[in-house]
Amino acid sequence: RLVVGVLALQGAFAEHMHYLESVRVKGHSVSAVAVRTPEELAACHALVIPGGESTAITRVAARTAGLLPLLQAFVSDPARPVYGTCAGMILMADADGVGGGKRKGDGAAWGGMRGLRVWRNLYGGQLESFEQPIEIPALADPTRPFNAIFIRAPAVHSLVPSDAETEVVASLPAERVPAPPPADSALGPPDAAATPHVMLRQGRKLVTSFHPELSGDARVHQFWIEKCVLGR
Numbered sequence: 001r002l003v004v005g006v007l008a009l010q011g012a013f014a015e016h017m018h019y020l021e022s023v024r025v026k027g028h029s030v031s032a033v034a035v036r037t038p039e040e041l042a043a044c045h046a047l048v049i050p051g052g053e054s055t056a057i058t059r060v061a062a063r064t065a066g067l068l069p070l071l072q073a074f075v076s077d078p079a080r081p082v083y084g085t086c087a088g089m090i091l092m093a094d095a096d097g098v099g100g101g102k103r104k105g106d107g108a109a110w111g112g113m114r115g116l117r118v119w120r121n122l123y124g125g126q127l128e129s130f131e132q133p134i135e136i137p138a139l140a141d142p143t144r145p146f147n148a149i150f151i152r153a154p155a156v157h158s159l160v161p162s163d164a165e166t167e168v169v170a171s172l173p174a175e176r177v178p179a180p181p182p183a184d185s186a187l188g189p190p191d192a193a194a195t196p197h198v199m200l201r202q203g204r205k206l207v208t209s210f211h212p213e214l215s216g217d218a219r220v221h222q223f224w225i226e227k228c229v230l231g232r
């Protein structure tokens with residue numbers, strides 16, 4: 001039995017649980033559990049950080065004694081499989097690697113994806129949400145496009161070289177790529193070549209700037225379980 005936690009403090013967690021439980025892998029049964037306490041996190045093999053509002057997720061986590069440091073330790077441990085979607089991707093960036101927030105302190109992240117710097121809301125606000133079918137060769141049934149849904153999505157600002165090997169799993173077609181973020185004194189110059197990337201993997205870690213739990217298609221969850229969690 002594979003226990004996959006879904007951080008359930010704020011945001012789109014129920015959908016993730018439903019998709020995770022629909023994933024069929026040989027020799028394993030996946031149970032998805034909601035994580036709101038240090039004890040619940042300690043019982044998990046792997047963790048999903050859902051979309052929502054990254055600042056709110058951190059704020060709520062800080063209210064439960066002991067939860068935030070444990071989350072940070074779990075997420076930044078390379079041996080732990082963690083998947084962050086949208087706000088979850090922001091939280092998996094480098095601790096000082098988040099730009100585009102309005103207030104000071106909006107940028108705090110937990111790590112996990114080494115060298116990842118992200119720009120919040122680069123695709124615009126709620127009204128600019130969009131769906132984009134993309135071909136993701138690494139998924140099962142690779143010629144069937146995955147309908148990626150972007151909601152106030154973050155974009156990759158740059159990837160600072162680290163000793164972690166980064167695999168670009170999916171990128172947007174050129175016409176959908178937002179203008180690169182403005183130069184930011186804290187983040188340094190953006191890397192326009194990295195902006196199109198919307199799905200990145202480092203070993204057991206995965207991030208997507210889109211919400212795969214709203215597409216009626218569990219192939220991204222299946223990819224994460226098979227490749228990152230089980231290492232197949």
Ligand code: GLN
Pocket residue numbers: 050051052053054055085086087088090120121151152153154
């Ligand atoms: N814009 C949100 C943030 O900054 C992320 C949006 C989402 O998760 N759909 O946290």
